[in-house]
Amino acid sequence: MNAVFLAIAATLAANGFERSFDRALEEYKAGDYVAAAATYEQLIAEDIVHPAVFYNLGNAYYRAGRLGRAIANYERALQLEPRFENARRNLAQCVTETKRGLARAQPPDWQRSLLFWHYGVAPRTSKTLAVVCWFGLWAALAVRQWRKTPYAAYIAVAAGVLAIAFGGSVWAKAHPETLAVASEPTVPVYYGTDEQDTPHFELFDGDRVVVDRRHEGWARVVLADGKRGWTRSRNLAFVGPPYKVADVEESGQSPPAEESVW
């Protein structure tokens, strides 16, 4: 009885999410992009992690003139589904509209080619493959116990290697380097965590940076060309995961005191 009740509750809740999604679509069509973005953000706050939601949220932010936030959400959509061509195209469009069209830091080509099964596969797919290979490993070992099948050992080794590879990929995708996008028209970046300091350089709306340290509302950002500096976290839209704003704030790592300024 309880199971039936839970199933009904889950179905009703799911319908509620889809209704919110439809409402956001209607708001978008009506030109109320800010409201559409708020509705999508609410869905994300309720743990809806779906590439289409991030993509549509990116569109809403783009139409609302929030280029940085749009880019962050297209990045999220691509993080969840690397083959999401619409998101890739819209991201490229947004980047061309940024002031400098800065490229984001990317691993070298050889690395992308060598680890194609990591870079070209969605996290969900990596997870499924890792689980399948893990079960396959033990199944092959069990078969080898049951009957002396000549290829069972090879299959077990292959499944083990693949399980480790995909497992590593899942872990790496769950703990990516923190990507953030400047979400204000100009974002000053300082040598240290002092706003009275002379800015080292400036970021512009939509510039993508890697955040390698967080400390008391400050983030140390690294550009694709290696330039580094500290800026206020509030000026950045963090790509995640996690995707909820509260989670992003909680996940900040505090650097050792002596390293707060470099």
Added chain:
Amino acid sequence: MAKFLYIAVALTALSATAADPSVTARVDQTTVSVNTRFVLTVEVEGEQLGEPVIPEVDGLIIDTQASITSEEFSFSSGTRMRRSKVRGYYAAATKTGRIEIPPIGVRVDGEMRYSEPIVLTAVKGAAVPPEQDSGSSRDSRGAPSGRQSSAELTWEDLVFLRSDVNKNEVFQGQPLVLTLSVWQLADTNLRRSHGNDLRGEPAMEGFYQSEVRVNETYEVLNGRPYKVIQYQRTLYPTTTGKLTIGSWQWTGIVQWGISLFNRQRHEFQLATPEHEILVKPLPPPPADFSGAVGRFELAANVSQREAMQGVPMKLVVEIRGEGNPDAIGEPQIDKIENAHTSEPDREAETDGPSAVKRFTYAITPLERGALTIPAVRFCYFDPEKAQYETASEGPFTVPVLAAPEQRTVVFLPESPDGKHATVDVLGPGILPEIAAPGPLRPSRPSPVMAPALLAAPVLGYVGFTLALRRKRRFENDTAFARAYRARATCRKRLRAVAGCEDAPDALYRALVGFLADKLGIEEAGLTSNDAERALTARRANAELANTFLRILRACERARYGGAQLSQDEVHALSHAALTNLDALDGALGKERTT
């Protein structure tokens, strides 16, 4: 100070333009002091160059190991490479009087070529000021007069400024180049501390300015080498009349001397003169004037020879020439029938006053057949001719194939005339929202899910392995299988005792069978005495063993002694046997054999 002269002469040779014949020899002084070094420079040009052959000269010592070497490469006609080689040799006169250096030979492109002979006059006493290079002597715009010899170097010779414009009279919008340069003596004794040279950049009111271009070269002036830092801007006058390019104010500090304790310091406050530019107005423009002033060329091409209905193709119009790229307006294209034409993508490149601007149109044919793109026209003002010119290219005709029926969506920027029966034109910028994402479910990963997924196959494997081992043991170990099944078999047989004709016999066989299975011994012929010995040997619990033996002996008496057992007695014995069985099975459990 002589070092300046050597470098100077070498750099003079380096920067000199090519002349016939291809071998040139020169000296930095035609009147030299005896036993004082001077520099003999040989410059060669050609494709394949050998080393100069330095002759022996009476009254002159020439160090044939070149002290100054330089080589430059250039390409002519696109593919042929020209080389320019400069060699500088230290030389000194050993006697006074007239000394002639004979022609110096160099193998150029496989043939020996010779320089002109050089005549020197060697004198005793102090060095004579170097001769001035008339081609590079400074003008009156801020440079020293050049009267000093290298020995009489003044502070003003160390650093000075220049400001030049390439035109003093232009049309409105016509480009002119302003060059500001800092000349700094190329010497290791000199240290110049300065910030941004362009901090005091001249006022340029009334001019649209390009980005500044910085260039660093070496020049020779009055026989001295200078590092020249040039700052160039292309200026486009935006108003007519007399405009002024202001004075360039430059402040800097110069230190002279290598030694830290013997260093002199001088603060400079330099300024260049102003330039007056006369800007003439443009004549009344034609209606299709693009706004560009300069000399331009137009090139247009279509990306495809064949197009498909509904599929965009590119028309690229490139305007190249000297002029303000921001003033190069869109070229004129008449309306293209049966096609949608997008707003162009604009792309500009500049290199000094030269500019290239590309306009890329996406043209989407709407009907099959032949698509004609009318001629592209570009009207500009040519200041050299002082008149408006129109460059044109085209028309272009492209055959258009019919589109597959499914193709109804074209990703193109929106336009007022973009609505067509078979072509749905989407909005500009980004692709649209996704309306049907599939089921949306919260992603709340359970903390036990990952450990469970990791542990489940391992536990399954362990369970499977144990089960498999047990199965194999049952198959291979009969004693184990008998002992394992002894109790169940006995129970089954005891339950069947009540219905048997010879119940004591059935009871006896059930108990003996249990003991034989449990202890792994032969059942046939097993008596109560055998059973007692076996139980004693296994050190079974005495009470349990006695109970078991009593039942067994009661059955024996009934079987062999003729004692008849009533139904109640059989029932009681069976019950006692069942009750005793579990305890005895437990007691003998550890004694299972393999």
